[in-house]
Amino acid sequence: MKIALLGYGKMGKTIEKIAIERGHTIVLKVDKDDTNYDVSQADVAIDFSIPAAAVNNITNCFNANVPVVSGTTGWLDHYEAMVSLCKDKKGGFIYASNYSLGVNLFFEINKKLAKMMSPVEGYDVSMEEIHHTEKLDAPSGTAITLAEGIIENTNKNNWKLDNGNLDTIRITAKRIDKVPGTHTVTYSSKVDDIEIKHTAHNRSGFALGAVIAAEWLKGKSGVFSMKDVLGL
Numbered sequence: 001m002k003i004a005l006l007g008y009g010k011m012g013k014t015i016e017k018i019a020i021e022r023g024h025t026i027v028l029k030v031d032k033d034d035t036n037y038d039v040s041q042a043d044v045a046i047d048f049s050i051p052a053a054a055v056n057n058i059t060n061c062f063n064a065n066v067p068v069v070s071g072t073t074g075w076l077d078h079y080e081a082m083v084s085l086c087k088d089k090k091g092g093f094i095y096a097s098n099y100s101l102g103v104n105l106f107f108e109i110n111k112k113l114a115k116m117m118s119p120v121e122g123y124d125v126s127m128e129e130i131h132h133t134e135k136l137d138a139p140s141g142t143a144i145t146l147a148e149g150i151i152e153n154t155n156k157n158n159w160k161l162d163n164g165n166l167d168t169i170r171i172t173a174k175r176i177d178k179v180p181g182t183h184t185v186t187y188s189s190k191v192d193d194i195e196i197k198h199t200a201h202n203r204s205g206f207a208l209g210a211v212i213a214a215e216w217l218k219g220k221s222g223v224f225s226m227k228d229v230l231g232l
């Protein structure tokens with residue numbers, strides 16, 4: 001399969017390695033200030049760039065009729081606009097805040113735990129995410145997905161960074177050199193804590209998931225999620 005890499009930083013380079021190991025060819029690498037590229041030669045594009053570039057890169061893929069796997073976080077105010085554009089152009093689109101199999105299982109555990117905790121009195125839910133110091137967005141996309149999973153299944157109606165009250169989920173974002181990504185959801189009462197935690201040891205899980213998503217998306221049109229790819 002011919003893959004275009006939109007964004008060639010830490011993730012772009014890890015994805016390249018795994019894609020080549022799985023027999024794919026990288027036909028295009030796009031990095032900073034490279035806005036006049038031609039993606040049409042690719043079977044699938046994979047965007048892991050920066051929040052300010054994601055919308056333009058995804059739009060270019062729809063215009064060139066190339067399905068796109070979007071991993072960049074921090075641009076989700078424009079998600080519905082990209083879904084509409086995808087439908088108008090009959091494109092193929094997957095966005096996931098986190099492509100790793102482990103985190104996608106963790107998302108499901110999080111929703112089940114939220115459902116169990118919802119009727120139980122005396123517990124307050126909060127979240128912590130820890131990432132490397134180069135990360136541009138906070139809270140992480142993964143933390144937002146976890147918060148949405150809790151909101152769907154409890155009486156919490158929003159999340160807040162570094163703040164929270166009875167109705168909201170407090171998310172704390174920490175930046176520590178080199179940390180690939182750690183997410184902890186804690187239900188705290190006066191007598192105990194219940195915690196679930198996912199720790200990424202490196203970026204390979206994210207990258208493998210993105211390549212598997214690209215293999216799955218090739219030749220498809222529509223808007224999909226990692227639940228579709230993994231059959232969860």
Ligand SMILES: NC(=O)C1=CN([C@@H]2O[C@H](COP(=O)(O)OP(=O)(O)OC[C@H]3O[C@@H](n4cnc5c(N)ncnc54)[C@H](OP(=O)(O)O)[C@@H]3O)[C@@H](O)[C@H]2O)C=CC1
Pocket residue numbers: 006007008009010011012030031032033034048049050051053057070071072073074096097098099100134206
């Ligand atoms: N969904 C998931 O599973 C995961 C998502 N991510 C997300 O992926 C994104 C990238 O992460 P990471 O690789 O660690 O970040 P990096 O900063 O290492 O890489 C981003 C790259 O994009 C480049 N870039 C800047 N402008 C553009 C542009 N217009 N078009 C294409 N590329 C551009 C940057 O260049 P320069 O440095 O020169 O500005 C940089 O090389 C982040 O949003 C991160 O949150 C990360 C891991 C997993």
Ligand SMILES: O=C(O)C1=N[C@H](C(=O)O)C[C@H](O)C1
Pocket residue numbers: 073097098131135136139140141142143180181182206
């Ligand atoms: O920027 C990162 O590194 C990561 N970003 C994603 C996010 O915002 O959730 C996924 C992963 O945690 C690594």
